[in-house]
Amino acid sequence: MAARSGVKKNGFQFWKEDLGSPKLIVAPMVDQSELAWRLFSRQHGAELCYTPMMHASLFRQSPKYRRENFATCAEDRPLIAQFCANDPQVLLEAARYVEEDCDAVDINLGCPQTIAKRGHYGAFLQDEWDLIAKMVNLLHCELSVPVTCKIRVFEDIDKTVRYAKMLESAGCQLLTVHGRTRSQKGMLTGIASWEHIKAVKENLSIPVFANGNIRFLDDVKKCLDETRVEGVMSAEGNLFNPGLFHGEQLACWSAVDEYLSWVKLYPPSISIVRGHLFKLWHHVLQTPGYDHFRDKIATAKTIEGFELVSSELKSLLLSNITEEELKSEYSCTIGSIPYWRCQPYVRPSCDMKRSRAADGPSDNGGQATPANRKKKRKKVSDSSPLTGNKEGSVKKQWMLCVLCRTHPMGLKCVNKLCKRCCKIKSAHDLIDCTGHRLLFKTKFEKMKEQQQDQSVQIEELATVT
Structure with a gap:
């Protein structure tokens, strides 16, 4: 990818020249797409990464929050920094802190969680088009880098298209469309609508990324063919199988060892590391005979502690897996992949x-x-x-x-x-x-x-x- 020049590029010129025409993208994920994970993902095929979602107001006010939530390095490009906000000026002031260290600033308009509802940001702004347009346009006019957006769809396709066109008119230079509505979460998550994404792509003149239903590399290819978008973004699929973009199911211990090696170079908080290990070991921990390691991971308090637990779990796994099983072939379908390989998480309906x-x-x-x-x-x-309490009492x-x-x-x-x-x-x-x-x-x-x-x-x- 060519280095970004001093001239701000727009639309497809920005996607091609500043981002390098990426098709495989790691999504912005709260406490999960930190620097160590991004570099790990780039080693396995990711062509563009987003920072975790950062709260614009806290980012503007607190140096400590900025240190803890934004870190990058020379190898961490191309990179898009994402913020949530509901005030145009606050968002601009926060974005100014990172504009020299990223290739674009993204506005989160898709978070459906309760905390977003309480804070009045994310998908809970999607009915306030005037406010959104002001935020997008202010960043478009004032920042030295392009502004991008990530949204969820409305049930009505036509309304979703009008929403996307409003964002483009306001100055959005690249749009990521998560093909689920705001209410599709938890028990109601369901299937993302590629039909909505395709309709948005057909009606915009800026690059569009698709998000949703990506479990295997074949899903990436199907999504690109069906929607004709410029790139495909993965969140949960990437977390449970960082080899997704290379079309491989890494052995769990291999993925853990590699991730922890990046953690030593760029240490995040212990809770972030723990969250990644639970996902990488997920299918192993669901298997009888290994579930007791869940408590060991939960109680580890240092990187060395995580390494010891993972080493013990790896040794037990390898003692129970034969050479034939290690070399055996399998089909990339749900239920066919060995439990000790990274694979998609099937969210219960x-x-x-x-x-x-x-x-x-x-x-x-x-x-x-x-x-x-x-x-x-x-x-x-x-x-x-x-069981008694002390001697003589119960x-x-x-x-x-x-x-x-x-x-x-x-x-x-x-x-x-x-x-x-x-x-x-x-x-x-x-x-x-x-x-x-x-x-x-x-x-x-x-x-x-x-x-x-x-x-x-x-x-x-x-x-x-």
């Missing part, structure tokens, strides 16, 4: 969660127990009806969960279950448990109401038109 709950709780189906639950686990163990006897018969029942649980079993049952039956503060029914009904409101708005707009 609402129906899948109900099916799992019907079979009862699994010993290895949960996520890793964080370190701060260590005392709680010890307390539960010590509270067994057969702790209170706890009633056991009626499902697993292992953990104590929540004192206020309406289902008379431990929290883990209650979570599974509540997800399966779509009910609330105020005792455990589980609000599956409430959240599900709220999302349905939002979808219905959007449908009514679309119908009213169609009637007016």
